[in-house]
Amino acid sequence: MTLTETLRFMWDILPELLQGLEVTIQLTAMSLAGGFVLAVPVALVRTYTRGPLNWPATAFVELFRGTPLLVQLYVVYYGLPELGFVLDRLLSAWIALFLNSAAYQSEYIRGAIQSVSRGQLLAARALGMRSLTAFRWVVLPQALRLALPSWSNEVAYMVKYVSVVYMIAVGELFTRGQLIITRTWKVGPTLFTVALIYILVVYAVTKVMDHVERRFRIPGLETGVEGREA
Amino acid sequence: MRCVVYILPAAKLTLLVTVMSLAMGFVLGMLLAVARVYGGPVLRFAAASYSRVVRSLPTLVMVFALYYVVLMTDFLGGSRLASAVLALGACSTAYQSEIFRGAIQSLGSGQMLAARSLGMSRPVALRNVILPQAVRLAIPAWSNEAAIVLKDSSLVSAVGTVELFRRAEHVAAATHDWLTAFLAVGLIYFCLTFLTNRGLDWVERRYRLKV
Amino acid sequence: MAEPILRIEDIHKAYGKTKVLRGVSFDVAPGEVVVIIGPSGTGKSTLLRCVNLLTVPDRGRVWLEGVELTDKAVDINKAREKIGMVFQEFNLFTHLTAVQNVMLALTKVKGMKTAEARARAERELEKVGLADKADLYPAELSGGQKQRVAIARALAMNPKVMLFDEPTSALDPELIGEVLEVMQALASQGMTMLVVSHELGFAREVADRIIFLEDGVIAEEGPPEQLFVNPRNPRTREFLYKLTELYGEHGEPKSRGRER
Ligand SMILES: Nc1ncnc2c1ncn2[C@@H]1O[C@H](COP(=O)(O)OP(=O)(O)OP(=O)(O)O)[C@@H](O)[C@H]1O
Numbered sequence: 001m002t003l004t005e006t007l008r009f010m011w012d013i014l015p016e017l018l019q020g021l022e023v024t025i026q027l028t029a030m031s032l033a034g035g036f037v038l039a040v041p042v043a044l045v046r047t048y049t050r051g052p053l054n055w056p057a058t059a060f061v062e063l064f065r066g067t068p069l070l071v072q073l074y075v076v077y078y079g080l081p082e083l084g085f086v087l088d089r090l091l092s093a094w095i096a097l098f099l100n101s102a103a104y105q106s107e108y109i110r111g112a113i114q115s116v117s118r119g120q121l122l123a124a125r126a127l128g129m130r131s132l133t134a135f136r137w138v139v140l141p142q143a144l145r146l147a148l149p150s151w152s153n154e155v156a157y158m159v160k161y162v163s164v165v166y167m168i169a170v171g172e173l174f175t176r177g178q179l180i181i182t183r184t185w186k187v188g189p190t191l192f193t194v195a196l197i198y199i200l201v202v203y204a205v206t207k208v209m210d211h212v213e214r215r216f217r218i219p220g221l222e223t224g225v226e227g228r229e230a
Numbered sequence: 231m232r233c234v235v236y237i238l239p240a241a242k243l244t245l246l247v248t249v250m251s252l253a254m255g256f257v258l259g260m261l262l263a264v265a266r267v268y269g270g271p272v273l274r275f276a277a278a279s280y281s282r283v284v285r286s287l288p289t290l291v292m293v294f295a296l297y298y299v300v301l302m303t304d305f306l307g308g309s310r311l312a313s314a315v316l317a318l319g320a321c322s323t324a325y326q327s328e329i330f331r332g333a334i335q336s337l338g339s340g341q342m343l344a345a346r347s348l349g350m351s352r353p354v355a356l357r358n359v360i361l362p363q364a365v366r367l368a369i370p371a372w373s374n375e376a377a378i379v380l381k382d383s384s385l386v387s388a389v390g391t392v393e394l395f396r397r398a399e400h401v402a403a404a405t406h407d408w409l410t411a412f413l414a415v416g417l418i419y420f421c422l423t424f425l426t427n428r429g430l431d432w433v434e435r436r437y438r439l440k441v
Numbered sequence: 442m443a444e445p446i447l448r449i450e451d452i453h454k455a456y457g458k459t460k461v462l463r464g465v466s467f468d469v470a471p472g473e474v475v476v477i478i479g480p481s482g483t484g485k486s487t488l489l490r491c492v493n494l495l496t497v498p499d500r501g502r503v504w505l506e507g508v509e510l511t512d513k514a515v516d517i518n519k520a521r522e523k524i525g526m527v528f529q530e531f532n533l534f535t536h537l538t539a540v541q542n543v544m545l546a547l548t549k550v551k552g553m554k555t556a557e558a559r560a561r562a563e564r565e566l567e568k569v570g571l572a573d574k575a576d577l578y579p580a581e582l583s584g585g586q587k588q589r590v591a592i593a594r595a596l597a598m599n600p601k602v603m604l605f606d607e608p609t610s611a612l613d614p615e616l617i618g619e620v621l622e623v624m625q626a627l628a629s630q631g632m633t634m635l636v637v638s639h640e641l642g643f644a645r646e647v648a649d650r651i652i653f654l655e656d657g658v659i660a661e662e663g664p665p666e667q668l669f670v671n672p673r674n675p676r677t678r679e680f681l682y683k684l685t686e687l688y689g690e691h692g693e694p695k696s697r698g699r700e701r
Pocket residue numbers: 456459461479480481482483484485486487488701
């Protein structure tokens with residue numbers, strides 16, 4: 001294949017790959033959102049309660065952080081039907097991804113809550129705030145700001161890890177690439193194009209999140225908590 | 231429980247892939263880190279670019295890319311296992327280079343200056359002063375990385391390496407009990423990551439620098 | 442003495458086996474300024490936190506304006522509105538600007554409208570000389586400015602009593618004066634104040650009464666003249682001597698070496 005032929009080929013497969021990218025982005029966004037909604041209460045329960053409420057939350061987080069996403073995906077997609085829950089591919093993918101992300105996100109939020117100093121809560125209570133008011137207006141905003149850098153990492157991480165759902169043939173970016181390869185056997189150009197798209201998207205995500213972090217900059221709250229490396 | 235017994239022998243391969251990938255990532259990641267901190271502009275740029283590019287790619291992309299490369303060039307006898315280790319190792323190289331770079335930079339320039347002032351050459355100072363400290367500082371992050379590589383090793387099942395996850399699929403197909411097989415393999419992974427973390431915690435405590 | 446505005450009766454508090462407070466009682470009259478001194482770890486902070494029940498005493502009772510706060514039926518959050526508190530570490534809300542710090546409890550506790558709360562907050566900041574710093578975040582303020590914002594935040598709630606827990610001991614020496622000035626002005630306006638502080642100059646000039654707390658009990662109390670000139674308890678003399686040694690006569694520390 002000449003260089004022009006290769007470029008031509010890459011151009012031709014682009015629309016199909018971009019369709020896949022759309023699915024990747026949808027899954028990423030929905031998993032992050034679903035994960036966040038679950039992560040906040042899990043983090044709260046783990047930080048502020050003991051005993052019967054705490055341990056299922058802890059078990060959830062430890063189990064999802066201690067096992068591969070692939071296993072979680074297969075339990076949902078192949079395992080749950082045995083219990084009578086038959087879910088389609090996309091829904092299974094979403095459930096596995098958002099549960100996985102929730103486990104990690106809850107850890108960032110928990111770490112952030114713990115790094116908000118005790119004096120903040122003390123001062124709020126001294127002003128006559130009820131504990132829920134103090135949490136809502138003093139601790140939570142600071143914790144969310146502190147968790148932002150690791151949350152940025154999580155966004156990039158999810159963009160990449162959504163590719164795992166290739167294993168149950170959900171048509172996201174990587175799956176589309178594989179389909180093109182089995183059809184055309186043009187391995188190099190296809191994988192190269194797929195890789196290029198990932199690089200650009202992850203780069204864009206990083207830039208956007210940098211901007212968000214700057215936009216919500218609060219002097220004195222810059223140092224975040226560690227996220228999973230992405 | 232029977233399931234666990236059927237699947238467990240494949241843990242050997244999972245551990246083999248994990249350990250070899252981590253070892254490859256350790257050696258190359260360390261070299262990249264040193265290149266990024268002490269190298270010239272070209273070396274620094276090359277090392278940083280490698281890290282940035284690879285960290286932008288899904289592990290699965292790397293797994294397939296190296297699988298195809300090894301298959302087509304018949305490199306290392308076209309072995310799937312070799313391709314799997316190369317892929318996970320190449321990924322881990324990028325992440326470990328970041329870990330070690332951070333550790334080296336957190337030491338500050340004082341250590342290097344002190345060593346050089348005693349007449350050590352840069353390589354000697356690196357080997358005897360900088361790296362021993364950096365490695366210890368890096369243990370907590372490295373422990374995280376080890377657990378990630380262990381979990382990501384499940385992805386090489388996609389190119390037909392019969393490690394834990396692929397083995398679980400086989401057992402599931404044979405018993406027609408997918409739920410049990412995958413819960414069982416999940417349990418095995420959980421124990422392995424747990425042991426990895428605990429083991430490295432112990433190492434960290436044992437070799438912690440007292441300052 | 443007039444009817445006390447604040448009455449502390451037989452407060453006991455233990456953490457595990459360590460008995461921090463072992464029966465502390467005293468009254469504070471309206472407009473009175475009481476300074477509490479004592480060695481580190483004798484429970485001065487604990488005592489202050491027992492007053493607004495941020496720490497719940499094991500035994501003993503607290504009254505504010507004739508209402509027993511230690512009564513389970515009393516809404517402690519309502520009571521805390523009437524008791525301002527200033528902390529050694531400032532504890533300004535990190536994510537809010539100076540003016541937002543003052544506004545938060547006005548809107549969330551007192552239920553004020555934002556505009557009204559802002560106007561009120563700006564007035565309070567002006568009183569402590571920080572009108573021009575309203576939109577800065579705590580991290581952008583000096584220690585002395587932070588503490589003055591904290592005082593404004595407490596005052597905005599219209600408290601009947603103000604509690605100060607070593608308000609100047611986290612400050613660099615050159616910043617102590619500006620905070621003490623604000624406190625002195627507050628005292629001269631008739632605010633009832635309970636102050637833990639080792640600023641002897643301030644105690645001498647502003648305090649109506651000094652309480653020397655040691656090992657969880659009041660070892661001696663009396664007007665400043667008595668304690669400074671002619672203490673009855675030898676331990677008081679010894680402690681004051683050490684303090685003077687360390688800080689000098691007028692509350693200016695001789696040596697740097699921040700007490701923490
Ligand atoms: N929440 C707590 N849990 C356990 N022990 C505590 C707690 N708060 C205080 N203590 C202990 O109670 C004792 C008195 O503490 P407190 O802070 O009241 O002393 P203090 O007189 O204010 O000392 P300082 O001058 O150092 O501020 C100390 O020994 C302290 O360790």
